[in-house]
Amino acid sequence: MRIGFPGRIFGRPRLKTHDGRRPPQQPHLSVSLLYLRDILEYLHQQDIRLYRMSPYLVPPTSAPEEQIAECQAVLAFVGELAGRYRIRLTMHALAYTTLSTPDEQLAERGRRELICWSRLMDAMGLPADAVIVLHVGGVYEDKDASKARFLRRLEALPEVARRRLALENDDASYSFADVHQLAARAGLPVVLDYLHFLNHNPEDLPLTEAVHLALASWPAGVRPKMHFSSPRTELKGAALAGAWPPHWTEHADFVNPFEFIRFCESCLAVGEADMMLEARARDLAVLRLKADLQRFAPALARNVE
Amino acid sequence: MEHRGMHDILGTDPSAGETPALVVLVNNLADWRRVQEEHWYRIPLRRAPRLAGAAYLAFYHSSAFEEERWSIRWYAPVRSVQVLPRHMLIPDEPAHPRAHALYLRYDLGPLEGLPAPVPSRRLRRVTFIPTTLERLLSAGDVSQLWIKQSLRERLWVELNRQGFHAEMDAGIEGLPDAVFDFVVPCEHGGVAVDLEQGETAGRGYREALPAYAPADIASELQRLGWSRLCFERGSVPSIMQRIREAVDAHGGMRLRPALTAGR
Numbered sequence: 001m002r003i004g005f006p007g008r009i010f011g012r013p014r015l016k017t018h019d020g021r022r023p024p025q026q027p028h029l030s031v032s033l034l035y036l037r038d039i040l041e042y043l044h045q046q047d048i049r050l051y052r053m054s055p056y057l058v059p060p061t062s063a064p065e066e067q068i069a070e071c072q073a074v075l076a077f078v079g080e081l082a083g084r085y086r087i088r089l090t091m092h093a094l095a096y097t098t099l100s101t102p103d104e105q106l107a108e109r110g111r112r113e114l115i116c117w118s119r120l121m122d123a124m125g126l127p128a129d130a131v132i133v134l135h136v137g138g139v140y141e142d143k144d145a146s147k148a149r150f151l152r153r154l155e156a157l158p159e160v161a162r163r164r165l166a167l168e169n170d171d172a173s174y175s176f177a178d179v180h181q182l183a184a185r186a187g188l189p190v191v192l193d194y195l196h197f198l199n200h201n202p203e204d205l206p207l208t209e210a211v212h213l214a215l216a217s218w219p220a221g222v223r224p225k226m227h228f229s230s231p232r233t234e235l236k237g238a239a240l241a242g243a244w245p246p247h248w249t250e251h252a253d254f255v256n257p258f259e260f261i262r263f264c265e266s267c268l269a270v271g272e273a274d275m276m277l278e279a280r281a282r283d284l285a286v287l288r289l290k291a292d293l294q295r296f297a298p299a300l301a302r303n304v305e
Numbered sequence: 306m307e308h309r310g311m312h313d314i315l316g317t318d319p320s321a322g323e324t325p326a327l328v329v330l331v332n333n334l335a336d337w338r339r340v341q342e343e344h345w346y347r348i349p350l351r352r353a354p355r356l357a358g359a360a361y362l363a364f365y366h367s368s369a370f371e372e373e374r375w376s377i378r379w380y381a382p383v384r385s386v387q388v389l390p391r392h393m394l395i396p397d398e399p400a401h402p403r404a405h406a407l408y409l410r411y412d413l414g415p416l417e418g419l420p421a422p423v424p425s426r427r428l429r430r431v432t433f434i435p436t437t438l439e440r441l442l443s444a445g446d447v448s449q450l451w452i453k454q455s456l457r458e459r460l461w462v463e464l465n466r467q468g469f470h471a472e473m474d475a476g477i478e479g480l481p482d483a484v485f486d487f488v489v490p491c492e493h494g495g496v497a498v499d500l501e502q503g504e505t506a507g508r509g510y511r512e513a514l515p516a517y518a519p520a521d522i523a524s525e526l527q528r529l530g531w532s533r534l535c536f537e538r539g540s541v542p543s544i545m546q547r548i549r550e551a552v553d554a555h556g557g558m559r560l561r562p563a564l565t566a567g568r
Contacts, residue, residue, distance in 0.1 A: 011462040014356070014435075014452065016325055021360055026414075030386040034409070035325075035358035042355075046466075070385070077388045077407075284465050291468025 001264075002088055002274040002305045003289060004050025005282045011046065015039055017054035027059035029067040029120075033074045037081060044085040048286055049305045050225075050274050052090050055097075055113075057120065064116050068123055079124030086305070088274060089124075090225065091117050091132045098137030100150035107153055111161075118161040129222045129274075131166040133191050136174040136182060143173075147182060154186050162188075168227065171196040171249045176210045177203040180217065189218040193227040194263060195278070199249050211267040228263065229278040230256040253281045257292035264300055326441050327359035328377060328434035328450060332367035340364065341416060344381070347394055348433075350407040356435035359383055362411055363419075363441050365431045377423040380441060382414040423447055457486060457500050459541050464489075467545065470558050471498075479529045489548065492556030494530025498548060501537050530555075 009015040015038055019031035036053065043051055058064045068075070082089050097110040114132060121130050140146050154162070167183045168191040169176040176190070176197050183190045192214035197207065211226075218224040232250040235243045255277055264275075279285035293301035329346060331337045340346050346362055363380035366373040392404040425431065425447035436450040444450050464471040464487065475488045477497065485497040526533050532551050536544055552558055 011458075012454065013458070014323070014325070014437075014454075016358060019360065021324075025360075025382065026384055028383075028385040031358065031360065031383055034386050038356050038358045073388045074386060284462065287462065288465040288468075291466060295468050 001268075001272075001300075001303050002050040003277060003286050004048060004052065004088070004274065005277050005279070005286050006052035006092065007054055008282055009039060009042060010282045010284045011287070012042055015042060018056040019059055020056070021059075023060065027061075029058050029064075030071045030074045032057040032059070033071060033078045037078050040078070040081050040085055040087060043087055043283075046283065046287065047290075048283060049086055050088045050090075050276060052092055052276060055091055055094050055117070058116055065119070068116070068119055072123055075120065075123040076125055079126050082124070082126070088223075088225075089121075089126055089130050090276070091121070091130075093117075093132060093134045095135075097134065099134075099153040100137035100140070100146040102140055102146075102149070107149070111153065111157060114161045114165070115158060118164045121164060122160060128163070128219070129225075130164070131189070131191075131225065132161075132164045133166050133168050133225075135168055135170050136179060139173050147178075151182060151185060154188075162186075166191045166225070168193050169196050169200070171199040173200075175200050175202055175205075176214075177201075177205055180210075180213050183217055189222070189224065190214045191225055191227060193278075195227070195229045195231060195249065195251065198231075207263075208267050215268075215272060224273040225276060226273050227276050227278050228255065228260060230254070230259055232280075251278050251280050253279060254285045255279050255289045257289055257296055260289060261293070261297045261300060265297070324361065324438040325356070325359045326361040326363055326380065326436050326438045327354070327357065328363045328365050328431065328436060328441075328447075330367060330432055331364045332369050334369065337364075337366075337370070340379075340381070340413065344413040344415070346411045346413065347391075347408045348411075349403070350388065350409055353409055354433040354435060357409060359411075359435070361438050361441075362413060363436075365425070365434075365447065373422075375425045377441070377447065378419055379416045380419060380438075381416045383411050384414050385412045386410065387412065421445075423450070456536075456538075456541070456544075460487070460498075460500070460544060463541050463545055464548075467549075469548070469552070477526075477529065477531060480525060485533070489552055490559045491552055492559050494532070494555050495559070496548060496551040496555060497526065497531055497533045499533065499535045501535055 007017055016035040017039070018035060019027040021027040036057065039051070058067060061067060093110070093114065096106065097113050099107055099110055101107050114134070117132050136147070136150050138146065166189045167179045169179045176192060180190050190213070192210055197210055214226065215224050230252040231248040232246040232252045234246060236246055277285050277289065290301070290304060293304060329348065331340065336346070348357065361380050361382055363377050365377050366375070368374050387410040388407055389410050390405050391401060391408055392399050394408055394410055395401070398404065420442060423441065423444045423446065427448065431447065434447070434450045436452055440450055440452070461473055469489055471487045471489045473487055474484055476483050476485070477488060477495065486500050487498040489496045522533060532555065534547055534551055
């Protein structure tokens, strides 16, 4: 099992995730890739073998495909480095990257982004486990129609993008059962998000069954991936100005190790899935959980890469 | 080549965070000519620093340059980066021993002058200095460009890494207004850690309860069964060793929640 995290690095805050210069300053994919190289060095040093790349790696230019074409050697170099360090790289579509929307322009933008990210991953030479995780999107007052649009646009995607995609359940609109059904029709794997599942499971599907279905959706030879986070429990707001409870959909800073251990021991066989921690403390949460596993579940810890 | 002020350079969004810059060594006229006229610079991949990514390169001139030696006067935006073998970078040296070695080639925008030269008064031997554009534009000496991760940040990473159930900026039951850099509750009392350095100097207990003299801190903590470790300097391993010894002396870590809210 690999345990990873997305995006920003808290243990070394000066590491950048992408070239964030604005278009007049001519941001470039190759500069983002050199930042990614620095992150890979840090991950290797910290023994973290799963990482979600920034969706902003490719700067917002009018011709992202040109930048990918210009950067073939750097892309191959960074991809090779990830392979040498045995770091699984993934991506997650942005919130507005949606294929279910009735807005054709927005859907087209999402389509272009998915194709662009897939080409980027291909140019890096990343293996099939480098997936792009996608939500179904909004309901737009007609869930069936939204699902139909989603499937239609998914099927219209070129193969280069389709084979990188994995669908994730969300915490409000599309439950695990919804997503699993759509993914089965589209022939895509499912990323089970544990916290989303706890928050939105109107079918009352048992967790163990959802895990089983999610694992079985992945093709042979590709290790499944799941998202794990504990709900935030802290009181929000200042005590004097008024305070209110958290929403259970919010991520905690760290992962409750006992919850994680219980989930792994009850639902997963050894080494059956990689776990992406969606904790607010990012890499610090991974380091803390790994140390916690050594203490509280040494047998499980021995299977963490 | 032109000189511009910090606000011109930073543009309209100074709140965007620090801009990574990498200071690199120029130790021969041929390389400097490439920077000036061909707008590129190279670093052998095997010698690239851990932080090789940068939006700007700045150039430290070695003793090979008369007037500009041992100082940084020029910088340039990084337009793009390539990975190429040396023989493709410098085709007129095909028989060079490292002809097939890979290099990072930084393609640069126009050179710009710093508002003021950044000299190295102690004549440091400089190879790479990962820094920020903001520091570069205001530094009075090369020594001010090094960004060291603070001891506090490094210690926090290491405490997590070694599985300490520590909290940062946290208090202790019984001392409602006190805040320490780190606290580690133990089976018998606990260990509070303060780092008295730089920006963190004077924080914690004394800041929260200014009426207490340092001697009172020790007695208050002792009354509650806690120890306080205070470090002005030291390596992370040596500090971790001291913390571990103190935690062991208090009966090892306690896992029940025992902390008041941090600030």
